[in-house]
Amino acid sequence: MAEAGEGGEVEFDWSDVEPIPQDDGPRPVVPIAYTDEFRELMDLFRAVLAKDERSARALKLTADVIAVNAANYTVWHFRRLVLDALGRDLHEELEYLDAAAEGNHKNYQIWHHRRWVVQKLGKDAVYKELEFTEGALKDDPKNYHAWSHRQWLLQELEDWKWELDYCSKLLEEDSANNSAWNQRFFVVTRCPSLGGLLQMRDSEVSYCVDFIKQVPTNESPWRYLKGLFLDDRAAFVNNSVVSEACITELVKDPNNVPAFGFLLDLLNAGFQPTSGQKEMLQKVLSAWETPSELTDAVCVRLQKVDAMRCQYWAWRRSLLPLPVAAPEIRN
Amino acid sequence: MADSEELHLEKHVDYIKSLDKKSDFDAVAMEHLRMSGAYWGLTALDIMGRLGDMNVDEIVAWILKCQDECGGFGGNYQHDPHILYTLSAVQILCLFDRLDAVDGDKIAAYITGLQNEDGSFAGDEWGEVDTRFSYCAICCLSLLKRLDKIDLEKACDFVARCKNFDGGFGCIPGGESHAGQIFCCVGALAIGGALHHVDKDLLGWWLAERQVKSGGLNGRPEKLPDVCYSWWVLASLVIMDRVHWIDKKKLAQFILDCQDPEGGGISDRPDDAVDVFHTYFGVAGLSLLGYPGLKAIDPAYALPVDVVDRVFYGQKKQPPVS
Numbered sequence: 169m170a171e172a173g174e175g176g177e178v179e180f181d182w183s184d185v186e187p188i189p190q191d192d193g194p195r196p197v198v199p200i201a202y203t204d205e206f207r208e209l210m211d212l213f214r215a216v217l218a219k220d221e222r223s224a225r226a227l228k229l230t231a232d233v234i235a236v237n238a239a240n241y242t243v244w245h246f247r248r249l250v251l252d253a254l255g256r257d258l259h260e261e262l263e264y265l266d267a268a269a270e271g272n273h274k275n276y277q278i279w280h281h282r283r284w285v286v287q288k289l290g291k292d293a294v295y296k297e298l299e300f301t302e303g304a305l306k307d308d309p310k311n312y313h314a315w316s317h318r319q320w321l322l323q324e325l326e327d328w329k330w331e332l333d334y335c336s337k338l339l340e341e342d343s344a345n346n347s348a349w350n351q352r353f354f355v356v357t358r359c360p361s362l363g364g365l366l367q368m369r370d371s372e373v374s375y376c377v378d379f380i381k382q383v384p385t386n387e388s389p390w391r392y393l394k395g396l397f398l399d400d401r402a403a404f405v406n407n408s409v410v411s412e413a414c415i416t417e418l419v420k421d422p423n424n425v426p427a428f429g430f431l432l433d434l435l436n437a438g439f440q441p442t443s444g445q446k447e448m449l450q451k452v453l454s455a456w457e458t459p460s461e462l463t464d465a466v467c468v469r470l471q472k473v474d475a476m477r478c479q480y481w482a483w484r485r486s487l488l489p490l491p492v493a494a495p496e497i498r499n
Numbered sequence: 500m501a502d503s504e505e506l507h508l509e510k511h512v513d514y515i516k517s518l519d520k521k522s523d524f525d526a527v528a529m530e531h532l533r534m535s536g537a538y539w540g541l542t543a544l545d546i547m548g549r550l551g552d553m554n555v556d557e558i559v560a561w562i563l564k565c566q567d568e569c570g571g572f573g574g575n576y577q578h579d580p581h582i583l584y585t586l587s588a589v590q591i592l593c594l595f596d597r598l599d600a601v602d603g604d605k606i607a608a609y610i611t612g613l614q615n616e617d618g619s620f621a622g623d624e625w626g627e628v629d630t631r632f633s634y635c636a637i638c639c640l641s642l643l644k645r646l647d648k649i650d651l652e653k654a655c656d657f658v659a660r661c662k663n664f665d666g667g668f669g670c671i672p673g674g675e676s677h678a679g680q681i682f683c684c685v686g687a688l689a690i691g692g693a694l695h696h697v698d699k700d701l702l703g704w705w706l707a708e709r710q711v712k713s714g715g716l717n718g719r720p721e722k723l724p725d726v727c728y729s730w731w732v733l734a735s736l737v738i739m740d741r742v743h744w745i746d747k748k749k750l751a752q753f754i755l756d757c758q759d760p761e762g763g764g765i766s767d768r769p770d771d772a773v774d775v776f777h778t779y780f781g782v783a784g785l786s787l788l789g790y791p792g793l794k795a796i797d798p799a800y801a802l803p804v805d806v807v808d809r810v811f812y813g814q815k816k817q818p819p820v821s
Binding site: 395 | 530531532573574577578579581625627663664665669670671673674675676677703704705707708710712719720721722743744745746749
């Protein structure tokens with residue numbers, strides 16, 4: 169029988185159930201000392217699990233256990249079985265989850281349970297769920313689970329190009345947010361209503377280059393910029409916006425590690441600086457004439473300014489001489 | 500932390516063995532994943548040459564109690580089976596040379612049942628997909644010498660589809676590159692014989708970039724360093740033959756700075772609370788770095804090399820490093 173407790177919430181009578189104590193064995197391997205309250209709760213849960221009682225009071229019990237330990241995956245499994253048996257309204261379950269998620273935004277079980285609920289509710293639940301992930305990302309803009317969940321939700325829709333604006337918004341707040349850069353790539357390459365990477369490349373290059381101007385030493389936009397060209401060496405080497413951006417940053421800051429690394433990638437791909445660019449580069453790097461010597465000078469600089477990874481830059485330096493330059497398709 | 504230029508091995512051994520005295524919330528919260536907790540603690544002890552201090556029969560008996568009739572293992576007694584804990588259970592049995600205690604075919608059948616059409620693996624009957632589970636499946640079946648029970652090519656192809664523009668891997672196709680996921684993918688491909696899917700130069704550099712000023716490693720750009728990445732990043736680099744791209748000395752010092760020199764144990768970063776998870780990863784990381792006095796650990800199987808050798812070649816267990 170259920171009664172209203174002091175806080176107005178329902179309290180169930182469990183006097184008919186014999187709790188099952190935890191059996192850790194004679195000398196537990198990684199034994200855990202419990203608080204009494206938790207121990208009693210778990211003993212009761214074990215009994216209910218053994219009986220497979222899928223009742224209203226069992227549902228409340230799962231919530232009580234989750235409140236103490238939201239990572240206990242067995243409790244979540246059982247909760248799903250009980251929800252199904254009781255035929256509960258899953259919209260209410262989402263409300264319960266919103267509350268349970270407080271302080272638990274990195275919990276695998278809660279996110280997975282949310283997905284189970286949303287799958288059952290169908291496409292109508294998707295937009296509201298996207299709002300939920302926005303809330304989680306406001307709290308922690310790099311929350312891996314939230315981004316994963318978001319990617320899954322988006323792929324349930326047909327058109328989600330507005331996600332690029334969402335990424336832009338987050339990058340305005342934190343240009344170093346690698347998750348947002350990854351999401352950009354996700355949208356550009358997978359959104360069915362966009363034209364794909366080749367079509368999006370020029371606008372993404374502009375967007376990225378603007379960021380590089382603001383945060384020139386942050387690794388994410390540089391990697392994204394390179395990623396836009398994937399294996400398309402000719403396009404990479406012949407894009408003057410890209411090479412200009414790189415050289416501009418080097419001149420501004422001769423210690424800019426990602427910029428030098430990027431120049432090295434350009435040179436390795438066959439990039440040949442214009443005479444104007446050569447002049448600029450000679451201001452920051454001395455003693456070179458040929459492209460090989462330039463590449464060498466870049467490696468030497470990197471070994472110096474990124475000393476922690478000097479072995480990596482030494483290896484880059486040891487690579488065979490430059491391949492033949494990429495075909496001339498200058499823009 | 501004060502100067503921690505050496506590994507306080509005895510303190511860590513005592514810490515792991517004394518976990519029953521812990522009554523803080525973290526200890527309570529680990530009840531459902533005790534199988535993994537046991538794997539972390541026992542493997543760390545073995546690396547430190549002290550596995551012999553533990554009671555094998557009791558532990559094996561407890562592991563068997565955690566096995567469900569479907570063949571999978573739960574995180575603890577009366578917990579539902581999951582691929583994560585199935586791997587941990589098999590790994591512990593390997594440590595003790597007690598694979599004979601289980602029916603390998605039954606476990607293999609459980610894992611095979613979790614493979615999806617696209618080659619990915621669910622964690623359990625509830626269907627969550629993640630490359631972590633691909634690693635668990637491939638590693639576990641390999642240790643059981645039953646890798647032929649799954650569609651290995653499809654499994655590796657799925658992992659390959661999780662490769663990103665930066666050379667890294669995420670939890671699902673399109674998921675952000677993350678050092679933990681990268682370890683799972685690189686480890687899975689290494690064991691599965693499909694390492695050609697990895698662009699070692701590009702990924703090696705991404706991993707090398709995880710090293711921050713303090714010498715520690717982070718898991719993604721612009722995040723804080725954490726000792727657990729000393730394993731995930733490092734093991735991946737070792738598998739790809741590019742560990743010399745990071746500053747090993749600085750990393751070792753970072754790990755040592757995360758020790759609690761009085762109470763034992765290792766934490767995620769200096770001055771934080773210790774736990775068995777970070778203690779294992781710290782010790783394992785130091786082993787990969789060649790720290791003296793520790794047994795060698797296999798970077799793909801995450802078990803001591805002599806244990807892996809014994810599984811595959813049946814050699815007698817080597818005495819611990821003095």
